[in-house]
Amino acid sequence: MLLIPIPEHGRLRDMIFLFIRLALIHARVLLRNPVCLLLSLATALLTLLLPLAFAHTFGNTAARLAQDGGLAFQFVAGIVFAAYAACAITGSARASGTEALTLAKPVSPTLLFLARYAGIAGGLALFCVTTATATLLAMRIAEAFSPATGYCIDFTTATIAVASAILACLLGALLNRFRNASFHASVFVLLPLLLIVTAGSSGFYNRLGAWQSPPAYTLDVAILTAALRIGLALLMFAALTQVLALLLKPVSVGAAGLLILALGLTLPGISPAGSSPLRWLSMAIVPDWQAFWTTSASGLVPPPMPGALWLYAFCYITAILILGVHLFNRSEHA
């Protein structure tokens, strides 16, 4: 049996439109979910405030700690985000009967499943933009030395960045009040936008808050590639949890997701090193999260590695989604 039906000539366009429509509706469901917004907001704030809580730098620069902390928050909160999104979308669609209703229309289960994943991926992408920008700002906030200012924390950027998160909430409230727009969705979208604006404006003042013209940026944008790789790992986890959500209840999805995460972190340590078949097998079953995390050391990544990671993530996600489509096609929609 073919899992993905090949459409007749001329129907492909309709199918693509249908896919986009379904993906958008699922992304909207996610953006309107308060927990997703809370996760995004809390991760951004925590990342921004992190440089202020360093007591010891253990020989590293504070910016390096802020970078690692921010990426770690992105990974951990992203995992919660992906698992929650999969459970919320699959679970609520089943409980409310939306799934049965949609499948009673001329929509193939394959298309619905893939569009659902695309919706989750969209929400996750927006989340990653928020956290990556927050990490970028946190690195600027962290204590650093410059001849002009000496050792100092950039409290000005910290305060403006936190204020921009509050402003996003206020704007969301105003949009809800006067335009009836969803508060959660508005803030979810406004937050990364305002953080990007904050990052853009940070070039106009120095670490002590003094105006500088022309603007001089001290943001280490190379970190965005590391954030992107973590985003890839999160997409893999989202695919996994979406398949798990077809089989298990939410608490069990969380527990199973945690188990897979732990296995993925420990297996590379105990499986044989190098490119032995056993190592490849373990990486094919449980994602090797470490492979994505080591790349956080921007500048130290050997050139072929990012390409190999993209290929690995693509193959893994495709395989998991094919398995998911197969299970979804076989499942009964009560």
Added chain:
Amino acid sequence: MKQTALETIALTKQFRDFWQRITVTAVKEVSFQVATGTVFGLLGPNGSGKTTTLRLMTGLLHPSSGCIRILGDSPTSLQTRRRIGYLPETDGFYEFLSGRDNLRFYAGLFGYSGREASRRADTLLDTVGLIRDAHRPVGEFSKGMKRRIGLAQALLNDPELLILDEPTAGLDPAGCRQVKELLRQRAQSGRTVVVSSHLLADIEDLCESVCILHQGRVVAQGRLAEMLEQREQHRFTTGVLTTAQCESLQESFLSITGSAALMDHPHRALESYFTQVVEQVGQPSS
């Protein structure tokens, strides 16, 4: 003259959004009285405000304006809650508990001792026909069974006023008849029953007086018998007549009134026919 068990005066309920803007007015200026010892029906199409009115009566929602007196007291007072029974539209049982344990739990909330709670639970399980399933978790029950157990929990304290939201929804005809019989008996014993339904046959069978709601407003209310009576027409009911007797009667009507009378065979209600058939099939063959 009968006493008033329940009274609403200009009852209004508006739902508001976060910014306190009115999103919908579910109930508008609703006023009616329910006499003690009667069965009162709230009728109306979907979205007419029946469930909202019942929830206002039980204190689950708070009126935006107007007032409700239940048994002479406020609906939120604990004294009132001690004297009423309520069956909500959706069943909210602890699904991991058995039917019996659920009833024992609710009985405990009325302060009954363990033994008394068990006695009441068993009696009511027998009354609603679930004594054989008493030890099964409620989560395994069908919709009709949940409705029955819901009715049992509403009757636990032998309430003076019973408020039922769609009590026959999901029940089979035999169950419906059983429930209706139970409610009639309660009214006969001086208890008051308020029923909301959009099933007209149920209301017609049960209620002495009704209130019809439409878009949150009262559009008609009064004694059901008076409301349904067609004073411009008459009906005679006789035993079985021969064809000759029928023809003779037609001629008489024609000569007296100047127009022919309508004559046909009366129909049984489908519910009564269905119940009879099911009972016949269910009887063991001798």
Added chain:
Amino acid sequence: MNYLPAMLVLIRLTLRQTFNNRAAWWLTAAILAMAGGSPFLLRGDGTHHGLIQLVFTYPPAIVFGILLAGTLWLGASLTAHEITTGELTSVITKPVSPACLWVGKWLGMLAFNAALLLLAAAVYLAAVTVINRPYAEASPLHGHRVFRPDHQALFQQATARHAALQMTSADAAPSISQIFTTLKQETFRVVPGRSFTWTFPIPDEPRNTAQNPSRWSLRFHFRCDGRERVPLNGRWIVKTASGDIVEQPTGPIQDGMHQRSLSLPPDLPSGPLTLTFSNPAESAVTVFFDPQEPVVLLRAVSSFGSNLCRTFFVLFCFLGAAAALALTLGTLFSMPVTVFTAFALLFAITLSKAFASLPEPNHSHGPSGAGTAVGRFGEMLLVRLDQSTENINTLLPLSAFANAYHISNHQLLLAVVILLTALPVLLAAVGAAQLSRKEFF
């Protein structure tokens, strides 16, 4: 007392609900594994003292963390989830007041937590006893009363410096506390060829008897900064009020953070006790004593079991407050939002401990980092957050337990008053008020 039977019914139901929840069984399994299994899996620095330090630190903290997460989850499900599913609708129409409903559920949660904590404490006690058995004679486990050295002179110096700065400086002077910490940091820095002396006032009260000999010891927290990677070979000299002198070499100490103990004779006389640390001139190592807790004099006052019970009782009080928080938040928000908000609140309180270090000049950054008014405002907010949550953080007994400090009756009383009475009463009032005005759709 009309409400009592209904409350008992609610407590019973809550217990059945929690134990019926599959998550509760996972929770129990995880707690037992952590309390009983993890002490055997920990690997210390090769010394018995190091191992015991780890066993005291990690398993109780992990057990508490798991129980806290479980309490927040289950507490939220008892209100927020029941409101969503309609279970609470049927209950609220019965003659039960919202306050009774809240308290019934809270007491049920307390009973559940008490059962799990008792189980965890018993398993943990057994595990620690087994681990410590080979060393029990030489180093029995105790809860210790702590005596801190007298820093009155330093404090007076800080006060004087603060007054002088206020007179001379146009900018806002640092606080006395900040100056005090700076002074301690400067003073507790022992370069090669120097020594430093602390004085402890030993009170009359803790006297040993023949039946109950006192066990005295000194414990130091310090950091070695040996740029040449040469181990330190210093000397501790203890002088008691009666003139007895205990002298002991430190042994070779490498770079990094250290904690060392020194046993003292059991019959310490009352009066001042002085401790001198001397760093030999030939040493290439500078020793930085922890400015907050450089050295403490310890006296064993309770058995390990008793101190464990006291610690777990305070943790129980914390869980009671957490259950109250979850129940009340559950009346305000939906289940996922409740769980998230409760976790975020507790996380913020815990994190504020890290912010406590913000104005301290001994860390990687100083208080002068805020250059602009906007920056100063941000800094001020963080310091306020720390100050407002300081009491809650101080009450948490995990750090004291890990250091084998005796959890005093005063701490127990504070935990009962703040965590098990004041906070729950406040939260119950909010929760009950919210349940009264809540509309059930």
